[in-house]
Amino acid sequence: MPAGPRLTGRAARGATGVNTGQIISGVGHLALIGWALIGGVFQSAPPPFEVVQATAISEEEFAAIMDRQSAPDAVADVDTPEPPAPGEAAPSLSSEADTPPEAAQPDASAIPPPDPAPDVSQITPPAPAEVEDAPPVMEVPQEDTAVMVPEVSPRPQPRPAPRVAPEAVARPEPDVRVDDVASPEVTPDEGAESAEEPSEATAPEEAATEIVTEAEEPAQAAPSASVRPRSRPARPAATAEAEPEETPQPETTTEPETPATDQSAVNDALAAALGQAQQSSQAPSGPPLTGGEKDALRVAVQRCWNVGSLSSEALRTTVVVGVQMAESGRPEIGSIRMLSASGGGDAAAKQAFEAARRAIIRCGNDGFDLPVEKYDHWRDIEMTFNPENMRIK
Amino acid sequence: MMRYMMSLLAALMLWALPAIAQNSGPLRIEITEGVIEPMPYAVPDFVGESATATEMGRNLSRVIASDLSGTGLFREIPAQAHISRITSFESPVQYADWRAVKAQALITGAVSVDGSGRLVVKFRIYDVFAGQELGNGLQFVGTQDGWRRIAHKVADQVYARITGEGGYFDSRVVYVAESGPKDQRAKRLAIMDYDGANVQYLTDSSSLVLAPRFSPSGDRVLYTSYETGFPRIYVLDVASVGRRVLPTMDGTMSFAPRFAPDGRTVVYSLTQGGNTDLYRMDIGSGASTRLTNAPSIETAPSYSPDGRQIVFESDRSGTPQLYIMAAGGGEARRISFGQGRYGTPVWSPRGDLIAFTKQSKGRFHIGVMRTDGSEERLLTASFLDEGPTWAPNGRVIMFTRETQGAQGQARLYSVDISGRNLKQVQTNGGASDPSWGPLQN
Numbered sequence: 029m030p031a032g033p034r035l036t037g038r039a040a041r042g043a044t045g046v047n048t049g050q051i052i053s054g055v056g057h058l059a060l061i062g063w064a065l066i067g068g069v070f071q072s073a074p075p076p077f078e079v080v081q082a083t084a085i086s087e088e089e090f091a092a093i094m095d096r097q098s099a100p101d102a103v104a105d106v107d108t109p110e111p112p113a114p115g116e117a118a119p120s121l122s123s124e125a126d127t128p129p130e131a132a133q134p135d136a137s138a139i140p141p142p143d144p145a146p147d148v149s150q151i152t153p154p155a156p157a158e159v160e161d162a163p164p165v166m167e168v169p170q171e172d173t174a175v176m177v178p179e180v181s182p183r184p185q186p187r188p189a190p191r192v193a194p195e196a197v198a199r200p201e202p203d204v205r206v207d208d209v210a211s212p213e214v215t216p217d218e219g220a221e222s223a224e225e226p227s228e229a230t231a232p233e234e235a236a237t238e239i240v241t242e243a244e245e246p247a248q249a250a251p252s253a254s255v256r257p258r259s260r261p262a263r264p265a266a267t268a269e270a271e272p273e274e275t276p277q278p279e280t281t282t283e284p285e286t287p288a289t290d291q292s293a294v295n296d297a298l299a300a301a302l303g304q305a306q307q308s309s310q311a312p313s314g315p316p317l318t319g320g321e322k323d324a325l326r327v328a329v330q331r332c333w334n335v336g337s338l339s340s341e342a343l344r345t346t347v348v349v350g351v352q353m354a355e356s357g358r359p360e361i362g363s364i365r366m367l368s369a370s371g372g373g374d375a376a377a378k379q380a381f382e383a384a385r386r387a388i389i390r391c392g393n394d395g396f397d398l399p400v401e402k403y404d405h406w407r408d409i410e411m412t413f414n415p416e417n418m419r420i421k
Numbered sequence: 422m423m424r425y426m427m428s429l430l431a432a433l434m435l436w437a438l439p440a441i442a443q444n445s446g447p448l449r450i451e452i453t454e455g456v457i458e459p460m461p462y463a464v465p466d467f468v469g470e471s472a473t474a475t476e477m478g479r480n481l482s483r484v485i486a487s488d489l490s491g492t493g494l495f496r497e498i499p500a501q502a503h504i505s506r507i508t509s510f511e512s513p514v515q516y517a518d519w520r521a522v523k524a525q526a527l528i529t530g531a532v533s534v535d536g537s538g539r540l541v542v543k544f545r546i547y548d549v550f551a552g553q554e555l556g557n558g559l560q561f562v563g564t565q566d567g568w569r570r571i572a573h574k575v576a577d578q579v580y581a582r583i584t585g586e587g588g589y590f591d592s593r594v595v596y597v598a599e600s601g602p603k604d605q606r607a608k609r610l611a612i613m614d615y616d617g618a619n620v621q622y623l624t625d626s627s628s629l630v631l632a633p634r635f636s637p638s639g640d641r642v643l644y645t646s647y648e649t650g651f652p653r654i655y656v657l658d659v660a661s662v663g664r665r666v667l668p669t670m671d672g673t674m675s676f677a678p679r680f681a682p683d684g685r686t687v688v689y690s691l692t693q694g695g696n697t698d699l700y701r702m703d704i705g706s707g708a709s710t711r712l713t714n715a716p717s718i719e720t721a722p723s724y725s726p727d728g729r730q731i732v733f734e735s736d737r738s739g740t741p742q743l744y745i746m747a748a749g750g751g752e753a754r755r756i757s758f759g760q761g762r763y764g765t766p767v768w769s770p771r772g773d774l775i776a777f778t779k780q781s782k783g784r785f786h787i788g789v790m791r792t793d794g795s796e797e798r799l800l801t802a803s804f805l806d807e808g809p810t811w812a813p814n815g816r817v818i819m820f821t822r823e824t825q826g827a828q829g830q831a832r833l834y835s836v837d838i839s840g841r842n843l844k845q846v847q848t849n850g851g852a853s854d855p856s857w858g859p860l861q862n
Contacts, residue, residue, distance in 0.1 A: 145862050146542075146563030146571050317448065326450050333455035337494040339586035340771075340816075350447065361552065379585030382548065382555075386525060387455070389550040393520075408447035417453050 316405050317398075325396055329411060332391035335383060335418045342379040345372030346414045349384045355403050357395030359388050367410065384413040459496035460583065461523050462489065465507040466500070467530035467542065477565070478532040481542060481572045485528065487616065488576035488590040492817075493842030495583075498524045510543060519549040526555070528579055540565045544575050546582055555582050569618060570861070577860070589812040590615060593858045594819065595633045595642050595659075598622065599831055599851030606851075610644060612659065615812075615857070617847035623662055632808075635858040636680045642856075643678040643687060652676040654689055656704065668707040675700075677720050681748075682728040688712070690720040699733060701748075712750035723767045723775075724748065725792075732756075732766040732775055732792075743777060745792065756794030765808055768792075771815035774838065778807040778820075787820050789838055800840045804829075810857045819846065821853040 317325075335343060352363035364385050369377035388411070398406050466482045469475030489495040505518035510531035519527050530544035545558040559578060561571045570591055577588030598611040598620075607626035610633050613619055623642065624630055631652070633644040642657045652674045657664040669675045670693065678689040687702045691709075699712040699719045713719045717737035724731055725748075732745050738755065741762045746753035757763040761781030768775055772792070779786040779799065785806040790797040805823040812819070816838060822845075823831040831853040833846040846852075 146540075146561040146567065146574060148574075149560045149562070322448075322450055326452060329450075330452045330454045331456065333452055334458055334460060335455045336457040337460045337584050339584050340773075342585045376585050379583070382551070382583075384452075386548070386550050387452075390525075393550075406448045410447045410449045412449070412451040413455075414451055414453045415455065418455050418457065 314402055314404060317402055321399060321402075325398065325406075325409075328391050328396055329387050333384065333387035333413065335415055338379055338383055338415070339376060340419075341372045341376040342383070343415045343419045345376045345380040346370050346412065346416075347377060347380045347384055348410055348412045349381065349388065350408065350410050351388055352408055353396070353398070353403075353406055355400060357392070357398050359392040359396075361389055364388060380413065380415070384411065387413075459490075459494055460525050461496050461498050462526040462528065463498045463503060463519060463522070463524040464489075464528040465503060467532045467544070468507060468510050470531070470533040474532040474534055477540065477568055478530070481530065481532060481568060481575070482528075484569055484572035485576045485579070488573060488588075489579060491616070491844070492580070493837055494580075495526075498522050510545075514547055516547075516549055516552045519547075524549050526579075526583060528575075530575065534565070535562070538565065539563060540568055540571060542571050542575065544578075546579055569614065573614070586816065587814040587860070589814045589817060589857075589860065591861050592813050593635075593639065593861070594810075594833075594846075594855050595623070595635055595858065596833060596848075596855040597630060597633065597853045598848070599853060600626070603827060603829060608853075610642070610657070611852075612642075613848070620849060623657060623659070632677060632854050633856050634679050635856045637682055637684045637859060639858040639861065641680075641684075643680060645676045645678065654678045654687070656687075667702060667704070677722065679723055681724050682726060688722040688724065688731060690722070699731070699750075710750075712746070713753070721765045725768045726770055726772045732768055734764045734766060743775070743794075756790070756792070757797075758794060759797055767809050767811060769811050769815045770813060774815070776809035776811060776818050778809065787818060787836065789818075798840065800836050800838070801834070801843060806834075808854055810855050812857055813860045819855045819857055821855065823853070 347369045348367040350363070350365050350367045352360045354360060366377065366381040369380065372380065464482050464486050466475075467478030469478040486497045490497050502522050503518075504521055505515045507529050510529060514527060514529070525548070527547040527549050528544060529547070530542060533541045535541050539562050541560065541562050543558060543560045546555040547553070548555050559575075561574055563571050573591035576590045580586075580588035580590070592615045593612055594615055595610065595612045597608050599606050599608050601607045608630050609626040610623040610630050612621050612623060624646075627648075629647040631645040631647075633642050635642055640659055642659060644655055644657065645652050646655050647653075653669065654667045654675050655664050656667060667675070667678075667687065669691070672693065674692040675689055676692075678687050680687060681701075685704055687704055689700055689702065690697050691700045696716060697718040697720055698714060699722050700709045701712055702709045712722075712731070713733075713735075715735070715737055717735055718741075719733055719735045719737075722731050722733040729748050730745055731748055732743060733753075734741050735744050735753070736742070737744075741764050742755055743757040743763045743766045744753040744755050756775070757777070759779070759781075761779050763777050763779050765778045766775050767777070769789075774789045775792055776787065776789050779788050784802050785804070786799040787801045787806045787809050788797060788799040800818065801820070801822075803822055804825040805821075807821055809818045809820045811817075812835075817835050818838060819833055819835045821831050822834045823829055830851045833848055833852045833855050834843060835846055836843040846855075
């Protein structure tokens with residue numbers, strides 16, 4: 029086998045085909061270059077003519093202009109400064125400048141002594157204000173009582189609500205029997221061990237004959253207080269079947285078949301849970317504030333919580349402030365008190381509390397937007413003012 | 422199956438027990454976000470008991486308002502907006518009128534002149550929205566010429582009662598007053614109130630003076646002078662303007678002095694044989710102790726408030742950086758690791774922060790960092806900011822800012838450590854190298 033590189037068949041074909049391709053390519057490029065040179069591709073268009081306004085002048089005027097532009101006459105005699113006399117000695121430099129200086133000092137007597145420190149003493153507190161902030165109550169003049177206006181305006185009668193139709197149409201045959209309590213249809217199950225009494229499905233009415241708009245709804249449409257959980261029912265001494273007595277069930281409802289032991293265990297657990305929750309007789313009734321309502325209160329207070337003037341230590345102090353609220357949503361100013369403080373000393377806690385108190389009073393001046401029907405839930409509020417996010421970083 | 426369902430229900434009820442019990446207590450909310458804005462306040466003219474006192478009362482209230490509003494923490498409600506007029510110091514305050522103009526704090530006062538010609542200034546501070554007085558009223562008695570000091574002291578009290586930290590208005594600043602063109606600038610030591618009033622010159626401009634530093638009690642000033650052609654450290658008594666040069670070795674240059682908190686020791690830089698190290702000197706005996714011994718340049722030392730440590734500048738790592746060592750010398754630890762060059766560190770009077778000058782990317786900054794080097798914050802940025810000094814309460818920093826160009830001039834500026842309230846301190850002409858003194862007694 030001969031040594032050296034071997035061309036594969038494809039490479040060998042390529043080597044022979046290159047000559048023909050190079051000839052065609054060379055001819056083509058020569059034609060393109062020739063066309064570009066002869067055809068004037070690289071020749072740019074001649075620039076446009078510049079038009080300059082010229083004015084014809086006479087020989088005298090030209091001579092006058094040339095006279096003004098002629099160079100000034102040169103002055104041959106120039107005063108040159110005399111060189112310094114060679115005899116003057118240069119000032120001697122000495123590095124022995126360590127002797128005590130005798131620099132001119134400002135006259136001490138010219139500087140007035142600093143102002144003496146003033147004496148400090150406490151002054152007696154002022155007399156309590158005799159003027160109340162409340163606006164004066166204007167007495168109603170008796171003689172000016174308007175006689176044309178009735179003392180009590182008649183209560184406007186509610187207008188009859190528009191009806192859906194001038195006349196009630198015949199109601200279609202209902203799928204279920206109208207009843208106050210919804211109950212599913214019961215059909216006998218062939219596989220069941222105990223036979224159930226078949227009954228018809230019932231449901232309350234889904235529509236009214238009158239349209240009542242939102243504006244016409246009574247303000248107290250929603251229940252002001254939810255039903256308080258009932259106390260633990262008395263445990264039967266010995267029952268074979270537990271039948272709920274509190275909620276009347278329609279006849280068609282089936283009776284639970286839960287064994288008595290399971291039911292009693294659940295009752296025990298429920299009673300334990302609810303019993304502890306009801307220890308306080310002052311427990312608020314009704315639904316608690318929603319997260320949105322709490323957020324609204326928090327945003328309202330933090331809008332007035334100005335920590336810009338607090339010290340660094342006060343900005344490290346978290347205070348818990350208690351406040352009692354009036355039903356109008358305004359804080360009772362006298363009830364605002366510091367419940368606890370952490371993170372700083374007494375002085376810092378005092379400043380932090382005062383800033384928190386200002387926030388509550390300022391933004392509560394017009395009353396916080398709190399639901400009146402839940403007043404029991406926000407009669408007493410504990411606000412924790414945590415300035416961690418407000419520190420200088 | 423039913424048994425499991427019931428058990429699960431019972432477990433859920435037990436789990437929900439705390440939530441049920443929660444409803445029985447007060448409503449609890451947590452406030453974590455607030456606002457940072459100046460507190461609006463009103464300071465009507467102090468009531469004067471005579472024509473002279475009335476004029477003085479007006480001046481006092483203006484200086485107090487200038488002090489408080491100048492901090493950036495307070496905003497004055499102008500007198501034109503007032504509804505109530507304070508005509509008697511003892512009259513009850515109409516809180517509703519001040520609440521109506523959104524004033525959160527009210528300062529009232531009265532001025533009189535006693536039989537010996539001394540000025541008597543009484544004042545009270547009220548929390549308008551709480552409807553009660555903040556603390557007890559106070560009374561200052563002083564000379565009539567010292568009325569500005571009395572006004573500063575009233576403002577200090579207001580500041581302390583509202584913010585919870587000490588004020589800094591009744592304090593003075595020593596600095597280098599500059600005049601003349603940039604290439605032929607005359608410099609002399611001057612002292613002034615913190616707000617630029619009552620300027621007094623301590624030296625003439627016959628020689629170059631640098632870097633004055635107040636003593637902890639404010640009665641003396643250390644500074645560097647080139648009177649002899651070499652930098653030497655002098656100590657000057659502020660009251661008598663008498664001075665003396667601190668002893669040093671021949672053939673050395675000493676500069677960058679600063680008092681220890683005890684007022685009896687001075688730490689400074691000394692250059693000998695081309696090497697600069699830190700030394701400590703007892704002013705009374707003149708005995709010096711060497712604190713560092715490195716071929717690099719160690720300078721700009723500053724004591725911690727307890728006197729146990731020294732922060733200084735060194736280029737031992739190749740670029741100027743900040744280091745902390747024990748007051749008696751020894752191993753130093755580096756605390757600055759950011760990009761750029763750090764210099765002129767100064768320990769805060771509170772001890773929690775170190776202010777410094779930083780040069781980075783062609784600009785100069787005044788910044789602060791924790792003493793371990795963490796939480797570095799740059800407060801300013803300009804063509805040339807340098808030489809920070811702390812207010813007595815550690816809340817404000819004063820420094821030198823020099824503008825660019827041949828007409829550039831050095832001025833004093835101050836900035837809150839939060840980076841807010843950057844403003845120029847009013848001085849007559851150029852000023853540099855400030856050193857903030859302590860609160861006056």
